[in-house]
Each structure stands twice: as structure tokens, then as C-alpha cells.
Amino acid sequence: MTWDQVLVTIVGLGLVPLIVWYFWLKKGTGTHAQGSGSLQEVNIVVKGGYTPDTIIVQQGRPVRLNFLRQESATCSDTVKFPDFNKSARLPENETVAVDLLPQETGEFEFTCQMGMLRGRLVVEGSKAA
Amino acid sequence: MDHTTHTGLDSHAHIQLSVQGMSCASCVSTIEAGVRALPGVEDVAVNFAHKTADVDYDPTQATTRDIVQAVRDTGYRAEKRDENADDAVAKEEAEREREYQTLMKKFRLAAIVSVPNVILMYPDFVPGLTTLIPHGSGMEQLVWAFMGALTVPVLAWSGSQFFVGMWAALKHRSANMHTLISLGVSAAFAYSVVAVAFPGIFPEGAAAEPFWDVTTVVIALVVLGLALESKARGRTSEAIRKLIGLQAKTAHVMRDGKVQEIPIEDVVVGDVVMVRPGDKIPVDGVVVDGSSNVDESMITGEALPVEKKTGDEVIGATMNKSGSFRFEAAKVGKDTALANIIKMVQDAQGSKAPIQRIVDQVSGYFVPTVMILAILAFVAWYDFGPEPRLIYATVVFVTTLVIACPCALGLATPTSLTVGIGKGAENGILIRSGDALQTAERISVVVLDKTGTITRGEPTLTDMTAMPDFEEQQLLALGASLEQYSEHPLGEAVVRAAKAQDQDLSEAQDVQTKAGHGISGLINGVRVHIGTAKYLSEEGIDARGLEDIASIYSPQGKTPIMVGVDGAPAGVLAVADTVKPDSKDAIARLHELGLKVVMLTGDQRQTADAIAREVGVDQVFAQVLPEHKADKVAELQAQGHVVAMVGDGINDAPALAAADIGIAIGSGTDVAIEAADVTLIKGSLHGVATAMDISRATMRNVRQNLLGAFGYNALGIPVAMGILYPVFGILMSPMIAGAAMAFSSVTVVSNANRLRLFKPKRGAS
Numbered sequence: 001m002t003w004d005q006v007l008v009t010i011v012g013l014g015l016v017p018l019i020v021w022y023f024w025l026k027k028g029t030g031t032h033a034q035g036s037g038s039l040q041e042v043n044i045v046v047k048g049g050y051t052p053d054t055i056i057v058q059q060g061r062p063v064r065l066n067f068l069r070q071e072s073a074t075c076s077d078t079v080k081f082p083d084f085n086k087s088a089r090l091p092e093n094e095t096v097a098v099d100l101l102p103q104e105t106g107e108f109e110f111t112c113q114m115g116m117l118r119g120r121l122v123v124e125g126s127k128a129a
Numbered sequence: 130m131d132h133t134t135h136t137g138l139d140s141h142a143h144i145q146l147s148v149q150g151m152s153c154a155s156c157v158s159t160i161e162a163g164v165r166a167l168p169g170v171e172d173v174a175v176n177f178a179h180k181t182a183d184v185d186y187d188p189t190q191a192t193t194r195d196i197v198q199a200v201r202d203t204g205y206r207a208e209k210r211d212e213n214a215d216d217a218v219a220k221e222e223a224e225r226e227r228e229y230q231t232l233m234k235k236f237r238l239a240a241i242v243s244v245p246n247v248i249l250m251y252p253d254f255v256p257g258l259t260t261l262i263p264h265g266s267g268m269e270q271l272v273w274a275f276m277g278a279l280t281v282p283v284l285a286w287s288g289s290q291f292f293v294g295m296w297a298a299l300k301h302r303s304a305n306m307h308t309l310i311s312l313g314v315s316a317a318f319a320y321s322v323v324a325v326a327f328p329g330i331f332p333e334g335a336a337a338e339p340f341w342d343v344t345t346v347v348i349a350l351v352v353l354g355l356a357l358e359s360k361a362r363g364r365t366s367e368a369i370r371k372l373i374g375l376q377a378k379t380a381h382v383m384r385d386g387k388v389q390e391i392p393i394e395d396v397v398v399g400d401v402v403m404v405r406p407g408d409k410i411p412v413d414g415v416v417v418d419g420s421s422n423v424d425e426s427m428i429t430g431e432a433l434p435v436e437k438k439t440g441d442e443v444i445g446a447t448m449n450k451s452g453s454f455r456f457e458a459a460k461v462g463k464d465t466a467l468a469n470i471i472k473m474v475q476d477a478q479g480s481k482a483p484i485q486r487i488v489d490q491v492s493g494y495f496v497p498t499v500m501i502l503a504i505l506a507f508v509a510w511y512d513f514g515p516e517p518r519l520i521y522a523t524v525v526f527v528t529t530l531v532i533a534c535p536c537a538l539g540l541a542t543p544t545s546l547t548v549g550i551g552k553g554a555e556n557g558i559l560i561r562s563g564d565a566l567q568t569a570e571r572i573s574v575v576v577l578d579k580t581g582t583i584t585r586g587e588p589t590l591t592d593m594t595a596m597p598d599f600e601e602q603q604l605l606a607l608g609a610s611l612e613q614y615s616e617h618p619l620g621e622a623v624v625r626a627a628k629a630q631d632q633d634l635s636e637a638q639d640v641q642t643k644a645g646h647g648i649s650g651l652i653n654g655v656r657v658h659i660g661t662a663k664y665l666s667e668e669g670i671d672a673r674g675l676e677d678i679a680s681i682y683s684p685q686g687k688t689p690i691m692v693g694v695d696g697a698p699a700g701v702l703a704v705a706d707t708v709k710p711d712s713k714d715a716i717a718r719l720h721e722l723g724l725k726v727v728m729l730t731g732d733q734r735q736t737a738d739a740i741a742r743e744v745g746v747d748q749v750f751a752q753v754l755p756e757h758k759a760d761k762v763a764e765l766q767a768q769g770h771v772v773a774m775v776g777d778g779i780n781d782a783p784a785l786a787a788a789d790i791g792i793a794i795g796s797g798t799d800v801a802i803e804a805a806d807v808t809l810i811k812g813s814l815h816g817v818a819t820a821m822d823i824s825r826a827t828m829r830n831v832r833q834n835l836l837g838a839f840g841y842n843a844l845g846i847p848v849a850m851g852i853l854y855p856v857f858g859i860l861m862s863p864m865i866a867g868a869a870m871a872f873s874s875v876t877v878v879s880n881a882n883r884l885r886l887f888k889p890k891r892g893a894s
Contacts, residue, residue, distance in 0.1 A: 005512050008522075012508035016501050023497040026302040048297015048307075071297070073290055074228050074359050077221075080479040080543075085562055087479020091220055094147070095181070114539025115485075115492050116305045 030054035030122055039064055046079070046090060047071045050110070050119035059123050063100045069093070076112045081121070083108040141171070142188040142397065144196060148180050149206040156205065163203035167191055170199075182207065188397045189384070209394075218373050225363045232356035235287035239349035242283050246276055246342040273325045273339050280341045284318055288348040290355075304496040306536050310351055312500070313530035317343040317863065320523045340523070340863070347531055347867035354871025358536070361878040365544050366478070367885065368551025372471050375427050375446040380411035383455075400458040404449045412445040412461045419454025423447050428466060429557060429811045470810070473561065474554045478547045482563030484831060485542040495535050499846065503529040506850040514851075521851075524863060528849040532866035533842060536874040541834035544881035549827030552887050557810040558820045565806035569790050569824035571771045575719055575817060576762060578776035578784070579730035579737070580618065582794055582814065583716075583744055584706040586777070588619055590626035591687055592703035594678045602632070604700045608692055610635040611650045611657050615642060619688060620659075622704045645731055645754040658693035661733070665693045674698050683735030713744045715814035718890060720745075722821050725770075729753055729761055729784075758784035775817055792817055819889040826887050834877045841873050 001009075031052035033040035038061050045051045046069040057063045067079055069090040080087040081100065088098050102108070102123040110119045148160065157175040160182060164173045169190025175182045184196050193209060200207035249272060252258040262269050291314070294307025321339030323330070380396045381388050381403040388403050393411050396402065401417065404410055410423065422434035425447045434450050437443055443456050445465045462468065503526050510522035546563045553560045560566050580586050593601040609627030612620030613634055627634060637650035637657075647660015649668065658668050662679065665672040670693040678701045679689035687705040691698070719726050728746040730737045730753065737751035750761050758776075762784050765772045774781065774788030782804040785791030793805030794812055809816035849866055853859040 001512065008511045009508050012504045012511075015504050019497050019500055019504075022302055023304055024494070048294055049301030049303060051301070053301055071293075072224075072228055072231070073294060074225060074362065075294075077224075078479065080481070082479070082481035085476050085480045087475060089221065092224055109489075113543050114536055115489055116535065116539055118303070118493070 030056045030120075033057045033063060035061075035064075038062060041066065043068065043095075044119070045070055046076050046117070049117050053119040054122060055119065056122045056124060057102055059102055059105050059125050061102075063102060063121070065098045065100070065121075067096045067098060069096075075114060076117055078113045079110055080113065081108065081110045142186055142395075144184050144186070144193050144209065144394075146182045146184065146197060146200060146207045146209060148175065148182050148200060151175075151180060151205060160200055160203050160205060164196060164199045167195060167199045170196065188395050192391060192395045194392070218370050222363070222370075225359060229356050229359050232352055232359065235289075236349055236352045236356060239283045239287040239345050239352060242279050243342065243345040243349050246280070246345050249273070249276060250338070250342040270325065270328070273341070276341045277321060277325055277339065280318065280321075280344050283345045283348055284314065287345075287352055288314055291348075291351075304500065306496075306534070308496055309499060309530045309533055309535075310347070312503075313527045313863070314344050314347055316523060316530070317347070317527045320519075338520075340527070343527060343863045343867075346864040347527075350864075350867040350871040351531075354875050357875045358540075358878055361875060361882055362540075362544065364882050364885070365547045365878065366551065368548075368554050369471065369474060369478070372467065372474065372554060375467060377409040377411040377446065381405070381408075394462065396458055396461050398458055398461055400461075401455050402458055403453070403455055404443075405453050406449060406451055408449045410443050410445055410447050410449060410456075412458045413465045414443055414456040414459045416441045416443060416454050416456045419452060421452030421454050422450040424450055428470070470554065470559060473559050473808075474550060477550045477560055477562050477565075478543075480546075480562040480564065482542055482546055482567040482831070484567055484828075484835070485563070488538055488542060488835070492535060492539055495533070495538065495842075499530065499533040502846060502850060510851065521860070524860065525849065525851045528861050528863045528866045529846060531863055532845040532849040532861070532870050534838070534845075534870045534873045537838035537841060537877045538835075540874055540877045540881075541838045542831050544878050545827055545830040545834055545884060548881050548884040549823055549830070549887075552827075552884055553807075553820065553823050556816070556819050556823070556889055558816050558823065559808040559810065560820070560823075561806050561808075565790060566824050566827055568771070569773065569807070569821060570828045572724065572773045572790060572821065574725045574727055574765050574770040574772050576727045576729050576765065576772055576774045576784075576788065577716075577746070577814070577817075578758070578774075578781050579728050579732065579740060580706060581777045582775050583712045583728065583740065583746075584708050586618065586706065588622040588688070588704045588706040590622050590702060591705045592682060593700065594703075595700035596674060596698055598697070599694065599699045601700070602630075604692055604702065605630065606632045606634070607652055607655075607657050607694060607699075608659055608690070608702055610652050611637050611640070611648055611659055613637075614640045614650065615648050617648075618706075619690060619704045620648070623690070623702055644756075655695050657695075659690055662691055665691050665698070668693065670696055670698055672698055675701050679733075680735070683733055684739055688732055688736050708740060708743055709813065712814050715818055716744050716746060718815065718818035719821070722818060722825075724821070727765070729758055731755065755780055756783075759787040762787045773817070773821075775814070792820065815889070822889060823887065826884060830881060830884050834880055837880070838873065838877055841869070845869060 031042060033042045033055060035041045040057045040061055041064045042055050043066045046067055067090050069076055069092055072092055077090055078087055079090055084100050086098060088096050090096050105123045105125045108121045110121060111117060160175050161173045164170055164184060169187040170184060171187065172185040173182060182200060186196065197207050197209065248255055252262065262272055291307045291311040295311040298305050298308055317340040321341055324339045377393055379390050380393055382391050382396060383401040396412050402411060402414065416437050416439050418439055420438040423437050423443060424434050425444060426432055428444050428447055437454065446467045506529050507522045507526040510525050511518050514521045546566065549566060550560050577583055593604055595601045595604050605627050609624045609632060612623045614637060635652050637652045640650035642648045643664060647658060647664035649656065649658045658665055658670060662672040662676050672691055675691045675698045682689045682703040687703040690702040690704060692700050692702060716726050726746045727748045727750065728741050729750045732751055734751040737749045741749045753761055758781060762772050762774050772788045773790040773792055774784045775792040776785055777794055785793060785804045790807060791805045792807045792809060795808045795810050807820050849861050851860055
């Protein structure tokens with residue numbers, strides 16, 4: 001093996017764990033929904049992904065997610081909440097509110113139509129009063 | 130009609146406007162003050178961050194137009210937000226068209242630059258070109274440098290969305306199709322720059338040919354693919370657009386004693402709406418005077434116009450034919466049947482079929498895996514490949530990245546579901562979710578509730594036979610007097626018959642009902658029992674003579690109702706529910722689909738058998754009490770059947786819920802039936818067969834798409850990595866990979882669009 005082959009091999013094999021770490025071992029910190037009264041509200045920007053992409057809400061209280069799509073690529077023109085049987089069209093540069101009522105705790109995914117853009121709705125049990 | 134019409138109206142309405150031109154928070158109070166000054170406005174809240182204005186108002190005093198104008202008068206731009214579905218559709222189409230045009234412009238630039246790039250890469254195909262630009266000459270180096278300069282705008286503009294998309298995804302620590310294409314073309318471009326600028330670093334300088342052609346051709350093809358895919362995806366939601374297009378835009382409403390034409394959004398519950406011949410009925414309501422024939426085919430699928438007179442329900446978006454009438458608005462805005470249908474279809478189209486889970490599990494890992502495979506292929510070719518190693522390794526790296534198509538995988542299921550569920554809606558079949566659509570395919574037994582499903586559900590009194598000491602008219606009078614306390618449809622038939630004969634009904638005391646069995650009560654001091662022979666016997670009445678009479682009616686498909694008066698058998702009333710004209714045909718269609726058809730009824734065995742013979746069902750569950758219908762469904766499931774239950778949605782709700790698929794037969798404006806997985810808007814049983822057809826066609830389409838998409842990637846990626854090279858010496862060109870990638874997702878969407886051509890076999894349109 002020549003020195004350049006050794007270099008290519010080291011760099012190539014070194015990139016593999018880097019890719020695994022960067023794309024798969026991410027830990028979403030999550031954004032807590034804000035809201036006065038019983039409504040929990042979060043604004044989400046849609047641009048190559050959902051920002052924020054992890055939304056933490058309380059169980060049993062209505063949730064309003066305000067989506068604002070800031071890109072023209074039609075990939076992201078629909079957001080789907082399969083577990084809630086809900087979907088919404090997101091016209092460019094328009095805020096679209098999606099209302100949900102999470103009855104159960106757990107993690108629920110929301111995606112674009114192709115499932116390329118992904119976000120999570122984390123429903124936590126209501127804290128004891 | 131004068132303005133007193135509005136007393137008792139639902140006089141609260143809400144509208145959200147989008148407001149443009151606000152530069153600071155103080156604009157908020159200016160707009161709020163301006164709108165609040167408008168008569169009829171109750172509350173205004175302007176949100177500076179969201180650029181919206183929420184207005185609560187009394188729609189009898191102010192219209193949405195007034196409110197929009199009031200905001201404009203304060204110096205800002207305002208428009209209604211998404212309220213008008215028509216606008217939303219137009220906007221979506223405009224957005225899609227704009228995207229398409231932009232992509233086509235980008236494609237044209239990339240294509241134009243690709244032509245000389247490809248010719249120069251394969252000079253042997255053009256006579257004289259190799260003499261004009263000799264291989265390895267300074268001239269060739271100059272031409273290459275020039276082509277490189279032309280490639281830059283293709284990369285920077287035509288390919289810009291890939292880089293933007295990659296960057297946006299990277300920030301979210303995710304990767305998508307954009308990531309793969311960007312990396313692929315960047316690698317090809319970077320290699321080419323090095324090859325042209327520093328040809329000396331390659332062991333054999335002659336081999337250092339640039340890949341400008343790969344860069345531009347891949348961009349051109351993938352951009353073209355995106356443009357075509359965007360067009361085709363627009364077509365998948367055609368059904369929704371058609372539904373939205375049905376909506377009327379304005380209504381003629383009585384306001385202040387005169388007829389005014391107002392936008393449909395301003396119609397409130399209680400408004401009296403004028404409908405003239407040829408008008409589209411704007412909202413749901415009840416006719417208050419006049420009569421006409423109405424074409425309801427667009428909502429119910431019913432081909433013949435339906436007669437409407439005072440007291441009848443009219444459905445918004447249906448078309449008035451000949452007469453004029455006025456109706457009182459009962460459901461407006463989001464509550465109309467059409468709005469409910471649209472919402473149900475949209476939600477269903479966004480739902481997930483279980484089959485998609487496999488894709489979801491794969492798609493999160495797909496793109497990074499392809500990146501890893503491309504790197505490993507590069508290393509392998511660089512370390513073990515033939516010379517020129519760097520070129521081979523680069524080609525394999527680029528090809529692997531470019532050929533992988535996550536889009537085809539992601540699009541496979543949802544596009545077919547969208548078209549299939551839309552197709553259902555076009556045929557009056559509302560499928561609640563992808564889950565329901567997928568389960569419908571596995572159904573082996575269809576259980577039909579007899580009443581209202583196979584039959585019209587409106588029984589009528591056909592015969593009466595009195596025992597020697599009684600008279601027929603007396604029987605009817607006593608029967609109807611007692612049955613007016615019952616909600617049983619057979620009882621209602623008796624009451625209707627008595628009223629039709631102008632019988633005076635008496636009051637009954639101490640009425641006792643035994644559901645599914647009978648009813649008893651005191652009429653003018655006499656104890657009257659009405660019900661089955663078993664019920665009468667249990668109550669101590671000798672029903673044998675009555676059973677003899679009943680045995681004449683039962684084989685004719687008529688339901689005998691025994692009457693006992695003062696402990697003695699009095700006679701038999703026969704009630705028949707007539708079979709819907711197309712039930713027999715529809716059941717034959719279910720048989721053709723290989724399904725077993727079971728009838729479920731509370732009727733006597735003989736009555737049930739008569740109807741069963743007439744329509745041709747395979748099995749009959751007779752004398753099933755309402756509360757036991759769900760048990761019968763469970764019994765069939767225990768035998769290993771996948772059961773679809775077809776019923777009316779209200780009485781049959783538990784059975785519908787117990788079945789694997791609950792199919793409710795809806796009527797009129799009542800479309801959102803909670804317990805049902807599928808709602809048939811039109812009353813015909815053909816809808817059940819059509820729903821099965823659609824489910825099978827859609828799932829077949831989904832499987833084709835998934836197989837195509839998985840198969841494409843599973844074959845394409847290893848070939849791109851060069852797996853065929855050691856044995857066959859075949860290596861795929863990155864440009865072929867680009868073409869394959871671009872057209873794989875277009876193929877998936879086009880295949881889903883084939884479902885649009887689906888036609889129900891017969892009787893369902």
C-alpha cells in the first residue's frame with residue numbers, strides 16, 4: 001500500500017463514525033410549548049427541517065403548532081401528524097395553525113409528505129397539581 | 130320576509146386577516162382602533178409578530194368585506210386568510226406553477242451547458258473534433274478551462290436548491306436527497322477543477338479528464354425530475370380541488386327585507402336563502418317554502434334529481450334544477466356537509482397506512498447509509514481498483530451518491546393513498562384513514578345489516594289479519610296507539626299507516642318496552658301487547674293461532690307483528706321493508722370479489738330467509754337483538770375472518786366499531802360518522818364493492834411503488850458501487866445514475882396517478 005492509499009483509507013474509515021455520530025446519535029433537547037391558560041403554543045419554522053424539531057407538551061391540554069414555511073421547495077408543502085390523523089398544507093410564507101389534543105403520553109412524529117423532514121412531539125404526563 | 134328574520138340568529142362570527150405593512154408595534158393600536166370603529170365589530174386583536182388580525186363581529190351588521198376595507202382605510206394591506214377555499218386552491222396552484230417554471234428555467238440552463246460538455250468529453254463521436262482539439266494538447270486544456278467556467282453558473286444557480294437544502298438539513302443534523310446530489314456534483318466538480326488546474330499531479334497526465342459533463346448533466350436531469358414530479362404531485366390532489374371547486378361563492382340572502390347577494394362566508398345560521406332555478410345551493414339547510422328538484426349527484430352520487438319541498442333538507446354545493454325555493458341555513462362554514470367531506474378526505478390523505486412503517490424505519494437511516502457506502506466504495510476502488518484509480522474511485526463515489534433515491538421511497542405510499550382516497554371521495558366513499566384502506570383489502574366477510582342497508586329501511590304496513598272476535602281497523606287503531614310510544618321502525622310503519630287512514634290515536638298508560646321483543650300498554654283500560662310470538666307467549670297469550678297467520682306472511686319477506694288484546698290473541702299486522710333496487714347486483718359484485726356475504730337482522734328466520742334468497746346472501750343471522758350484533762361480528766372474527774360490517778352508523782355503532790372495518794351508510798348532510806372507517810354518502814350497497822375495489826387497486830399500487838422504489842435502490846446502489854465490475858467489467862456512468870434517479874421518483878408518482886383512471890365496475894356512479 002502506498003502512502004496515499006493509507007491516507008485515503010484512514011480518512012475514509014474515519015468519516016464513517018463521524019457520519020454515524022452526526023446524523024444518528026443526536027440528542028434533541030426539545031422546546032417546551034408556551035401558553036397562557038390551557039392552550040400550549042409553539043411557532044415552528046419550516047426550512048430544510050422543522051425549527052424547533054422537538055416539541056415538548058403536556059398531556060391532555062390542547063396544542064397549537066404554528067407552522068411558517070420559508071422555502072419554495074414543494075417537498076415541505078404538507079406537514080403530517082399520522083398518529084393524530086391530521087395533515088395541513090403549508091403555503092409559502094403563511095402561518096398555518098395545526099391544533100392537536102394529545103391524550104396519551106409518548107413521542108409522536110410529524111413529517112413532510114415524503115418523510116424526509118422529521119419532527120417529534122413529546123407528550124409528557126401532566127404534572128401533579 | 131322582513132328584517133325580523135334575524136332575531137335569534139347566531140350573530141357571532143370570527144375572521145382572521147393577514148395584515149401587511151406593519152412596521153412597529155404602534156401600528157397595532159392604529160389598526161385596532163380603525164376596525165373597532167366599524168359598527169358590528171365586537172373585538173379586535175392584532176398580532177404584530179404573526180401579522181394577523183383576529184376580529185369578532187356580528188355578521189348581520191358587518192361583512193368580511195367591510196372589515197378588510199376598514200383595515201385598508203388605516204393604511205395597511207389586509208386580506209382574508211385562507212378562509213376562502215377557492216383562494217387557497219388557486220394559491221397552491223400558482224405556487225406549484227411558479228416552482229415548476231423556476232425549475233424548468235434552471236433545467237434549460239443546465240441542459241444548454243451540458244450539450245458542449247458532453248460533446249467535448251466524447252470527441253470521437255464528432256468527426257474532425259479530435260484533429261481540431263488534439264488529446265493532451267494545450268488547446269484541449271484551454272477548452273476544458275472554458276467549459277469549467279460555464280459549469281460554475283449551472284452549479285451555482287441550477288443546482289442551488291440542492292446546496293440550500295443540504296445546508297438547511299445539516300443544521301438539523303439530518304440528510305436528504307439534496308445532501309446526496311450536492312455531495313455528488315460537488316465531488317465531480319472539485320475533481321474536475323483539480324484535473325484541469327493541476328494535471329501534473331496525476332500519475333498519467335493524459336488520464337486527468339474533467340467531469341464537467343457529469344456535473345451539468347446530473348444537475349439537469351435531477352432538476353427536470355423535480356419539475357416533473359412537482360407537476361405530477363399536483364395532480365394527485367385533484368380530487369380535493371374538485372371538491373373545493375364545488376363550493377358556491379355567493380348566496381342570495383334576505384337581509385333588511387330585501388334580497389342581497391353576499392359572500393358565502395357571511396351567511397349565518399338562521400339566514401333565509403333564496404334559491405332560483407339553476408342556482409348552486411350555498412350552504413346546508415331546510416326548505417321553508419317553495420319546491421324544486423335538486424341535482425345532488427356531486428355530493429351523494431345519486432344520479433336522479435331529488436324532489437325538495439318544505440321541511441326537506443338541502444345540501445350546500447348541490448345544484449337547483451327547475452323550481453325556486455327558500456331555505457333556512459342550518460349549517461354554514463366549516464360545519465357544512467361539503468366542508469366535512471373535504472376535511473375528512475384531507476385528513477385521511479395525510480394519515481399513514483401500516484405498510485408505510487417499513488419505509489419510515491428505513492428512511493431515517495437511508496441517506497447517511499448511502500454516504501457511508503459511497504465512502505467505502507471510494508476507499509475500496511482507490512486501494513484495490515485498477516488504474517487510473519483516482520478516476521474510478523471518483524466515478525463510483527459520485528454514481529453511488531447520485532443513484533440513491535430516498536424520494537421514491539418516501540413518495541411510494543403517500544401518493545398512492547392520496548389518489549386512492551381521493552378516488553373514493555369522487556365516488557361518494559369517504560375512507561377515514563390509510564389504515565382503513567389497507568385493512569379493507571384483507572376483508573373476507575362482509576356483514577350487512579338488513580334494515581336500511583339491503584332494504585330501504587322504511588317499512589310499510591302491507592297486510593292485516595284479525596282474529597274472529599276482532600276487526601282490522603280496531604287492530605290498527607290499537608296497534609298505532611301503542612306503537613306511537615315506540616321508536617322501532619316497524620312501529621313507526623304502523624303509526625304512519627293509521628295516520629294515513631285518519632285513525633284517531635288514543636293515549637296509552639303504563640307503557641313497557643322490551644327491546645327487540647315487544648311493547649305493552651293500557652289503552653282505554655285495556656292491556657294491549659304487540660310484538661313477536663315469543664313475547665306474546667311469555668306474556669301469557671296463546672299465540673299459536675297468530676303464528677299460523679304469520680306463517681303466510683313470513684315466506685313473503687314480510688314481518689308479522691302479533692297483537693294481543695286483554696290477554697287474547699287479536700290479530701297480525703304485516704310490515705314489509707322493500708329491498709333497494711340495486712342490492713342484489715351489489716351483492717353479486719361482492720361475490721365476484723370473492724367475499725362471503727352475511728346478513729344480520731332482528732327479523733324472524735323466515736322473513737330473513739325470504740330476503741336472503743331474493744338478494745343472494747350466503748349466510749343469515751336472524752333474530753339478532755341490537756345489542757348482540759357486535760357479538761356476531763366477533764363470532765365471525767373468532768372463525769378467522771376479517772370482517773367488514775355495513776350498517777347505519779347510529780344503531781349499529783357498536784357492531785361497526787367491533788368489525789375490522791366499519792362501513793356506515795350515511796344520508797344527506799350527516800357524513801361525519803364517528804364509529805365508521807368508511808362512510809358511503811350514497812345509500813347504495815354498490816359503494817361497499819367499490820370501496821373494496823378501490824382498496825385493492827390502491828394497495829396494489831402501493832406495493833408496486835414500494836417494490837419499485839426498494840428494488841431500484843437495492844439494485845442501483847450496488848451496481849453504482851461497481852459490484853458488476855470484477856466479473857463483467859461494467860461500471861455505471863454517473864450520468865445514467867442521474868437519469869435513473871430523476872425518473873425513479875417521477876415513475877412512482879406517475880404510477881400513483883394511474884389510479885386516477887380507476888373506474889368503479891358498475892352501478893356506483
